[in-house]
Amino acid sequence: MAPVGERLTIGAVSRRTRVNIETIRYYERVGVLPRPPRSAGGYRLYSVTDARRLAFVRRARELGFSLDGVRALLSLADRRIGSCSRAQRMGQAHLDETRRKIADLRRMESVLARLVADCADGTLPACPLVETLMHQADVAIS
Amino acid sequence: MAPVGERLTIGAVSRRTRVNIETIRYYERVGVLPRPPRSAGGYRLYSVTDARRLAFVRRARELGFSLDGVRALLSLADRRIGSCSRAQRMGQAHLDETRRKIADLRRMESVLARLVADCADGTLPACPLVETLMHQADVAIS
DNA sequence: CATAGGCTCTGTAGCGGCTACAGGCTCAAG
DNA sequence: CTTGAGCCTGTAGCCGCTACAGAGCCTATG
Numbered sequence: 001m002a003p004v005g006e007r008l009t010i011g012a013v014s015r016r017t018r019v020n021i022e023t024i025r026y027y028e029r030v031g032v033l034p035r036p037p038r039s040a041g042g043y044r045l046y047s048v049t050d051a052r053r054l055a056f057v058r059r060a061r062e063l064g065f066s067l068d069g070v071r072a073l074l075s076l077a078d079r080r081i082g083s084c085s086r087a088q089r090m091g092q093a094h095l096d097e098t099r100r101k102i103a104d105l106r107r108m109e110s111v112l113a114r115l116v117a118d119c120a121d122g123t124l125p126a127c128p129l130v131e132t133l134m135h136q137a138d139v140a141i142s
Numbered sequence: 143m144a145p146v147g148e149r150l151t152i153g154a155v156s157r158r159t160r161v162n163i164e165t166i167r168y169y170e171r172v173g174v175l176p177r178p179p180r181s182a183g184g185y186r187l188y189s190v191t192d193a194r195r196l197a198f199v200r201r202a203r204e205l206g207f208s209l210d211g212v213r214a215l216l217s218l219a220d221r222r223i224g225s226c227s228r229a230q231r232m233g234q235a236h237l238d239e240t241r242r243k244i245a246d247l248r249r250m251e252s253v254l255a256r257l258v259a260d261c262a263d264g265t266l267p268a269c270p271l272v273e274t275l276m277h278q279a280d281v282a283i284s
Numbered sequence: 285c286a287t288a289g290g291c292t293c294t295g296t297a298g299c300g301g302c303t304a305c306a307g308g309c310t311c312a313a314g
Numbered sequence: 315c316t317t318g319a320g321c322c323t324g325t326a327g328c329c330g331c332t333a334c335a336g337a338g339c340c341t342a343t344g
Contacts, residue, residue: 011291021292022332030330041339043292056275064250067330077272084269088261091271095254102247105240108206112237119230127226129233130219133198153320163321164303172301183310185321209301 007045017054024054032057032067032074064098065090149187159196166196174199174209174216206240207232 014021027033033054036044056077060070072090076083118128156163169175175196178186198219202212214232218225260270 009292020332023330025293026331039339041292042294043339052276059275061330062250063254064247073272073275076269077276080269080272083272084261084264087269087271088258091254091258091261095251095258098247098251098254102244102251105206105244105247108204109237109240109244112205112233112240116230116233116237119226119233127218127222127229129229130215130222130225133201133215134194134219151321162303165301167322168302181310183321184323185310203301 006048008048008051010044010046013046013051013054016051017058019054019058027054027057027067030067032071063094065094069094148190150190150193152186152188155188155193155196158193159200161196161200169196169199169209172209174213205236207236211236 008016010021010024013019014024019027024033028035033050036046036050039045053074056074057070060073061067065073069090073087076087076090115129115132118124121128150158152163152166155161156166166175170177175192178188178192181187195216198216199212202215203209207215211232215229218229218232257271257274260266263270
């Protein structure tokens with residue numbers, strides 16, 4: 001059985017969560033993680049709960065939430081009551097944003113694919129990619 | 143007929159290209175655009191060619207090329223000889239990168255969509271979005 | 285007990301790609 | 315000549331890290 005109140009150094013937390021040590025300290029600086037207690041020599045000492053919180057942050061970041069979004073989600077997770085509909089709204093907004101990004105990238109993709117294919121064709125007098133960028137009207141987003 | 147050697151202020155170029163004035167000056171600072179000649183009072187005076195170059199930059203940026211990529215494309219466009227296969231390689235690499243980003247975003251999208259839908263369901267005891275972030279194994283990219 | 289060397293500490297600066305000032309100068313219209 | 319729009323430089327900020335430098339801590343070995 002694990003000892004009660006197990007304390008982890010920042011390196012141990014980093015290995016557990018696969019979050020860079022520098023990033024962990026950065027999260028503390030910008031208020032995403034609380035300041036942990038310190039050893040006599042000044043080392044940060046994390047609890048397993050802290051490590052879980054960091055894993056939460058990592059997963060939210062992997063889903064593309066901004067650090068502001070992560071902060072908001074964390075505070076919802078803390079005062080758990082009534083949090084679900086708010087979390088849902090945040091998730092939906094982020095989902096919409098993600099879909100917009102996908103749509104933008106797809107427009108870029110199709111233009112690029114055409115240009116590259118035209119280049120590969122090799123029968124045109126000038127480079128289609130360069131020519132398009134030189135002379136064509138707006139080509140993608142906005 | 144337009145006068146030979148027409149000179150445009152930075153504001154005129156900005157309106158033509160829909161590139162922010164500050165951004166134009168930034169591009170000059172980082173070597174994406176050449177330093178234009180100046181009026182007696184120190185105003186930048188651009189040629190129509192300069193404006194076209196800037197439009198080129200804008201379109202390449204809209205396609206997602208980095209400023210380094212833009213610099214490379216510009217130099218290919220300048221010494222036009224033999225540029226096409228190089229431009230094509232750059233375009234292909236960027237296309238690959240764009241497709242990777244799309245794939246990443248799609249993974250995020252599907253996870254998010256599921257979480258949000260579970261929230262909307264409303265029959266689960268705890269908030270599925272929060273619970274997933276709290277406890278689940280890795281969820282998306284990397 | 286000393287030392288090596290791995291870990292951690294703080295603070296600062298850099299990345300990309302802008303954007304936003306402040307505080308001053310120029311230029312064209314009336 | 316005055317007004318006011320436009321332009322100038324230089325600096326600092328945004329996000330989310332990442333990468334140092336130069337110091338101190340902690341433990342395993344000889």
